[in-house]
């Protein structure tokens with residue numbers, strides 16, 4: 001049962017990983033169930049549903065110990081685990097995962113029954129056991145929607161869904177490519193949490209499987225520097241799902257771009273150390289994050305850092321023979337081997353991104369803000385040098401024939417970052433090694449001089465406490481500045497564009513243009529706006545719109561017309577509130593596709609009306625596009641851009657309106673020529689999009705003026 005994806009490398013990767021778990025000695029559970037729960041358990045199927053006492057086991061604080069845990073794990077669940085790879089129980093079999101498994105199995109769920117029974121003795125966490133027969137039925141009985149139980153059984157195995165009405169939704173705090181994130185109050189614990197909303201149109205099984213992978217991975221991890229999944233909210237009738245996380249006040253991208261905030265060396269060490277420890281844990285659990293960037297590094301008010309957003313993460317291992325997709329990691333943080341099409345990679349991809357962040361924290365802005373894959377690779381070669389002849393021969397990278405420069409590029413990391421402390425520079429040099437094997441491991445990095453020499457990493461709690469600030473705040477602020485600037489002369493705009501306009505702007509505008517062509521003249525069309533009616537319908541207690549504290553900046557958090565699902569159009573430069581030093585711009589996973597990719601990605605955008613999921617989860621689309629039932633398309637890259645999705649015929653209807661713009665790079669040309677042509681194409685597209693966007697803005701302005709005039 002569960003996610004038996006036969007399509008796509010990632011699904012196969014998951015299956016591959018299942019065989020590698022070390023078995024833990026099994027122990028018999030002791031049921032401490034109330035009568036009521038026993039009854040419920042019985043009716044839930046033939047499952048031997050087990051209700052553990054959170055209070056008795058210290059689960060409230062997540063501090064359970066192994067002994068307690070063992071008491072709570074039903075034998076049948078454990079038995080079943082061996083035949084249900086990658087379930088929570090699977091993780092429990094690994095001796096080193098005991099502490100983690102406690103929370104992997106149980107959601108932090110003060111039971112609703114507690115109120116009904118009016119007894120404090122009721123357990124606060126409830127689980128259902130996995131059963132060999134009728135497992136799906138048991139899950140549905142436990143409250144999971146059948147569409148979820150049927151394709152993502154492994155992800156929810158052993159958990160009971162929380163109900164929306166036990167949360168009070170407070171405000172929107174993040175807009176990701178695939179989700180919206182809200183701040184909410186858990187009414188049963190009074191704790192503030194973050195809810196990541198994932199919506200599924202038509203309960204598309206493929207999209208559900210991707211979400212399931214994120215959950216399975218999160219349930220495998222347990223480390224102070226890794227975001228903890230607290231539980232899931234859904235209901236039998238719901239078409240969406242919320243992942244419950246502990247609430248984090250900041251993300252590193254938002255914090256670093258706060259005017260007036262300047263990190264000291266010891267502070268950078270503090271953040272980097274935590275990042276590396278978190279990554280070390282992921283890697284030791286066989287997980288590659290594959291999207292390390294500032295906005296995915298969350299910080300609580302005590303400056304404790306946790307790696308978040310495992311939406312692109314996957315399992316890896318030396319036994320791993322399935323190819324992985326190369327189309328992961330946000331462009332600015334993507335290592336050269338992925339840009340060159342590698343499908344056989346490991347932890348070093350995360351180390352590259354880590355190197356980019358380290359240099360960025362000292363530099364005050366992203367070090368390689370490429371707008372397209374081609375440009376990204378060019379930037380990498382210019383800074384880090386091109387790989388050796390031997391590497392080109394040995395690695396046999398799919399795009400090597402196209403991108404191997406005629407003359408090698410010389411590395412100039414040391415010259416570029418000469419202002420960095422020498423120990424920091426040495427680490428940047430190591431992490432940004434153009435050949436993956438030279439990057440070392442997280443352990444090497446942690447042992448490097450950067451961490452072993454003075455000034456030592458600060459203790460997180462000793463660092464200044466900052467006003468909450470998120471990537472979204474940065475975007476809203478910059479968008480507001482841009483909106484105000486909307487009145488400025490066209491001359492100014494073109495001046496701005498002549499600076500290194502980040503890819504997200506280009507893409508946002510292109511996307512806007514595409515939407516417009518489809519008659520969607522509102523940029524929010526791809527975002528999930530805060531919708532009180534919808535939330536109330538979903539069962540949330542909804543607070544009336546209230547001050548977010550940002551009105552002074554001229555914007556509110558709700559219904560922000562400028563932040564679309566792709567979130568890229570808010571990072572324009574020129575905000576008076578963002579001095580040049582603070583240009584730590586952010587980039588969305590996947591969507592900062594360059595023009596070369598846009599030829600393909602425009603398609604997923606255009607697919608919106610008939611196949612919502614192609615929009616809601618481009619990574620699904622991408623995988624289907626790139627992979628041939630697990631086989632990577634090894635063809636010429638530029639040709640590949642012309643290739644229609646494998647199942648084009650099947651999906652023909654859903655992708656009507658797609659605009660195959662064709663390749664923007666030509667095969668066989670040299671890199672410089674490609675870049676020139678590429679640049680020309682981008683400029684053309686940006687110009688066109690800007691015109692479209694201005695029209696949209698004007699329309700929106702008129703609407704707002706109308707609403708204001710009418711007092712709405």
Ligand SMILES: Nc1ncnc2c1ncn2[C@@H]1O[C@H](COP(=O)(O)OP(=O)(O)OP(=O)(O)O)[C@@H](O)[C@H]1O
Pocket residue numbers: 173174175176177178179180181194196227245246247248249250251291295296298308309310311470471472587588589
């Ligand atoms: N636990 C949390 N606490 C507070 N804020 C959070 C939390 N998790 C996520 N956020 C905010 O929401 C934003 C989007 O979340 P997340 O990165 O998980 O979504 P995504 O759709 O995968 O995004 P992306 O497109 O950047 O990959 C984050 O950048 C962060 O600012």
